[in-house]
Amino acid sequence: MIKVNDLHKSFSGEEILKGIDTEFIQGKTNLIIGQSGAGKTVFLKCLLGLILPTDGTIEYDGKAYSTLNKEQQRELRKKMGMVFQGSALFDSMSVAENVMFPLKMFTKQRKEQRMERVREVLDRVDLLKVDNKFPSEISGGMQKRVAIARAIVNKPQYLFCDEPNSGLDPKTAILIDNLIHEITKENNITTVINTHDMNSVLEIGENIVFLKDGRLEWQGDKSIIYKTDNESLTSFVYSSDLFQKVRKAQLQGL
Amino acid sequence: MRYLHDIGEYFIMLKDIFRRMTKPSVLKTLIFKEVDDLIINSMGIVIFISFFIGGVVTIQTALNLNNPLIPKSLIGFTARQSIILEFAPTFISIIMAGKVGSYITSSIGTMRVTEQIDALEVMGINSLNYLVLPKIVAMLLYPFVISIAMFVGIGGAYMAGVMGGFVASDQFLEGLQNDFIPFHLAYAFIKSFIFALILATVPSYHGYYMKGGALEVGQASTTSFVWTSVILIIANYILTQLLLS
Numbered sequence A: 001m002i003k004v005n006d007l008h009k010s011f012s013g014e015e016i017l018k019g020i021d022t023e024f025i026q027g028k029t030n031l032i033i034g035q036s037g038a039g040k041t042v043f044l045k046c047l048l049g050l051i052l053p054t055d056g057t058i059e060y061d062g063k064a065y066s067t068l069n070k071e072q073q074r075e076l077r078k079k080m081g082m083v084f085q086g087s088a089l090f091d092s093m094s095v096a097e098n099v100m101f102p103l104k105m106f107t108k109q110r111k112e113q114r115m116e117r118v119r120e121v122l123d124r125v126d127l128l129k130v131d132n133k134f135p136s137e138i139s140g141g142m143q144k145r146v147a148i149a150r151a152i153v154n155k156p157q158y159l160f161c162d163e164p165n166s167g168l169d170p171k172t173a174i175l176i177d178n179l180i181h182e183i184t185k186e187n188n189i190t191t192v193i194n195t196h197d198m199n200s201v202l203e204i205g206e207n208i209v210f211l212k213d214g215r216l217e218w219q220g221d222k223s224i225i226y227k228t229d230n231e232s233l234t235s236f237v238y239s240s241d242l243f244q245k246v247r248k249a250q251l252q253g254l
Numbered sequence B: 001m002r003y004l005h006d007i008g009e010y011f012i013m014l015k016d017i018f019r020r021m022t023k024p025s026v027l028k029t030l031i032f033k034e035v036d037d038l039i040i041n042s043m044g045i046v047i048f049i050s051f052f053i054g055g056v057v058t059i060q061t062a063l064n065l066n067n068p069l070i071p072k073s074l075i076g077f078t079a080r081q082s083i084i085l086e087f088a089p090t091f092i093s094i095i096m097a098g099k100v101g102s103y104i105t106s107s108i109g110t111m112r113v114t115e116q117i118d119a120l121e122v123m124g125i126n127s128l129n130y131l132v133l134p135k136i137v138a139m140l141l142y143p144f145v146i147s148i149a150m151f152v153g154i155g156g157a158y159m160a161g162v163m164g165g166f167v168a169s170d171q172f173l174e175g176l177q178n179d180f181i182p183f184h185l186a187y188a189f190i191k192s193f194i195f196a197l198i199l200a201t202v203p204s205y206h207g208y209y210m211k212g213g214a215l216e217v218g219q220a221s222t223t224s225f226v227w228t229s230v231i232l233i234i235a236n237y238i239l240t241q242l243l244l245s
Helices: A040-048 A070-077 A095-106 A111-124 A140-152 A170-187 A198-204 A231-237 A241-251 B002-017 B024-064 B073-113 B116-122 B127-139 B142-163 B169-177 B182-208 B214-244
Strands: A002-011 A014-024 A029-033 A055-060 A080-083 A158-162 A190-194 A207-212 A215-220
Touching (some): A002 A040, A014 A040, A014 A207, A029 A040, A029 A170, A029 A198, A040 A158, A095 A111, A095 A140, A111 A140, A140 A170, A170 A198, A207 A231, B002 B127, B002 B182, B024 B073, B024 B127, B073 B127, B073 B142, B073 B169, B073 B182, B073 B214, B127 B182, B142 B169, B142 B182
Parallel strands (some): A029 A207, A080 A158, A158 A190
Antiparallel strands (some): A002 A014
């Protein structure tokens, strides 16, 4: 579980995060949603330790990141997996080498053992056939799945995803959402997804954190998001006619 | 103020490169790759330029020696001195600032833009150590490149001088051996070593700390070439003053 207490972050005097208190639950797909400029990316980077907060604490299973020494912070980082918006695969490495990279860096496993684990996770994301290809030779959806495989190869406790289905067609986006959701359940990890995609919200949102202007505006799950009377949230989630109809149908119990 | 900030950031980067070391087995692979990319792949252009520069130095020296009292062996002497002292270490380094420097800046800059550096950091890897240290180690072979440039440059000078009919072979060879000061070679290799560190780290700095997208990667490469060249020229002046005067 990740607990965030009164998190503030400012850049050059401008406050981006204005005191966020929330929890991300283990074994659930936690979603951070909000309009552009709401502070989602800064929040995610704070959770990853890439940006240090101006004030407040982030606790990982009861341990505050700021109280850990550098060695402990490094150990904690090894328990994190991250799927970047653009996949961030290493261009000079093949798919298998990309997935093997964390194992190569942090384990003392022999090559055969590493290969076995790589085959296992590539099989899980259904990409065994492209293990020798380079990132530039596979599609965007495949790249996302390779990024997921790389993020989970070291069996992380925390999985972070920054807009994992941006730039993908709706079918592939649902496939990626479901894959992340299933992996979360299978491994009982704390997954935090930063997304704009309303399909994701309504499909896999078990704990949704809605940010507005750097503040936590609303928190709940997909089952209650239909019933909320929070105007900012409803205008954001149901901005399209289609989603308005979906909401209406849900409220009418159709 | 911005320049002061950049200088400070550059030296902090130098310190951070050696902070958390990458696993030796991984580092070894990276170093071999960088030796291939930075050293071996540069040999062609270095040999090509050195050969013709050597030839041009000889022709220009020969054409300017009109006085019959000045021995023709001076052509070999001048070629040797110019190539060892300046053309091989400095001129080739400026060329390398364009070739190797741009490559380093654009490759690291692209990794920054595509979040590959963030990916390394999230994994708990010191991205500076992982990306820049192998380049510094590979560039320790740079004096070897310069020695090839000297050899080929003098070869080019000999061929242009003798085959062009400007000087007889024995006169050229005599000039080549006249008043040879071994410290000049040491001076050239000390310069090459310092230049190697500049060529590895200044473009890395420009790539690592760049912000923006694809357009900015191109701009960073250009800025990197300009600043690497400026620093090479200043370092050349300071080293010459310190070592030869």
